[in-house]
Amino acid sequence: MSEPAQVTNQKRIIDLKAGAHMMVLDAGMFCVFHTPGQQPPGPSGLPGVRISRAPGTPPGIVSVSTFEEDGWIGGINGAALVRVMRGPAGVLVTTYQEPGSSHDAPKLQVVQLAGPTSAIPTEEATSEAAPKGAVEISAHIQRRGDVSTSIGEWMGVPASQQWIEGFSIAPESTIPATDIEYQAVLGKGWLSPWAEGGQYCGSRGMALPILGLRVRLKGNSATTHQVRLTATFTDGTRLGPVGGDFSEALEAESLAPLEAFLIELLPAGTDGKAAPEKPTKSSGKATKRRSSAS
Known part of the structure; x- marks a missing residue:
């Protein structure tokens, strides 16, 4: 009678190299984007950056808008719009790299686009009813x-x-x-x-x-x-x-x-x-x- 076949566990856990930085911003509108000329990410999509509201910052104070819904801006050509309703407030910038990667950590720039007054709309926006034709x-x-x-x-x-x-x-x-x-x-x-x-x-x-x-x-x-x-x-x-x-x-x-x-x-x-x-x-x-x- 043969011995039971050995089951091989195919699951792997890879420990990534991660770094976290806290930005403290005053009230206003800011753009966080990659410094031009950086090396593109590898096949895995790393290195990359995620922008999020910092822990301890109350909800509603900071909003982050990126091309991806989860705050990910990748490793090149990405950007995040950060709106601070009341400052100073913390924004968390987290970088991710593969272990042993030859890539440098992504470098970012921050530009203030608007001050506290112009960053907050003076009129509330409302959604309009869709037209009778196709919504394209x-x-x-x-x-x-x-x-x-x-x-x-x-x-x-x-x-x-x-x-x-x-x-x-x-x-x-x-x-x-x-x-x-x-x-x-x-x-x-x-x-x-x-x-x-x-x-x-x-x-x-x-x-x-x-x-x-x-x-x-x-x-x-x-x-x-x-x-x-x-x-x-x-x-x-x-x-x-x-x-x-x-x-x-x-x-x-x-x-x-x-x-x-x-x-x-x-x-x-x-x-x-x-x-x-x-x-x-x-x-x-x-x-x-x-x-x-x-």
């Missing part, structure tokens, strides 16, 4: 809250002076949602990571505007359709319609906040430079700046 674009708009519309319809109101804080795009009938991706312009020369169809891009309720956007198609839809995009900004700048191979971010030369945009999905071969709508008064020059993001 959602956005959070200053003093309006969450707004939804369809592709081919304006998101936001031109000349409203109400900026957009973030958005998501999810086509329902024209193309698969998985075949579209987009970025938000967050600052001069700084774009968010690519978001896939249906993913939220930007911030929500942080009183921080996005400054433009970039949209492109992929998969089979990149050969069957093209994007045509029009945008307006709070300084009066209006750009577009611009179509075809949309490889540039649409933003105002003044870097004014984005207040409204119109996305159209057209069959391939359609003239992407269709005649624009009736011109509107512009107080700033328009530009399409090529992005270094790939």
Whole structure:
């Protein structure tokens, strides 16, 4: 009679190298982001950084908004928006590395974007009822809250002076949602990571505007359709319609906040430079700046 087969335990526990740092911030709005030029993470996704409210800081005092829902900003090109309602308050920065990794610990920079007065909205935002048509674009708009519309319809109101804080795009009938991706312009020369169809891009309720956007198609839809995009900004700048191979971010030369945009999905071969709508008064020059993001 043979002996019972030996059971091998496949589970492993790996002790990561971790470091924690406490930042004490005054009231206001801050951006925490990676110092440019750092080595990208390895196959495991490490090293990386997580930003969170520090233990002992009362709830409601500090809010953290990142592209990931859990506060993770990875090891390169990530960022967190930190809003401190009442300072001084603690923010915990935790770095994670593989044991024996040759990577240096991620280096971060902190920039104050707004003081205590301008960081807190003076009007409460409320969510608006969804339109009767397909809900394909959602956005959070200053003093309006969450707004939804369809592709081919304006998101936001031109000349409203109400900026957009973030958005998501999810086509329902024209193309698969998985075949579209987009970025938000967050600052001069700084774009968010690519978001896939249906993913939220930007911030929500942080009183921080996005400054433009970039949209492109992929998969089979990149050969069957093209994007045509029009945008307006709070300084009066209006750009577009611009179509075809949309490889540039649409933003105002003044870097004014984005207040409204119109996305159209057209069959391939359609003239992407269709005649624009009736011109509107512009107080700033328009530009399409090529992005270094790939």
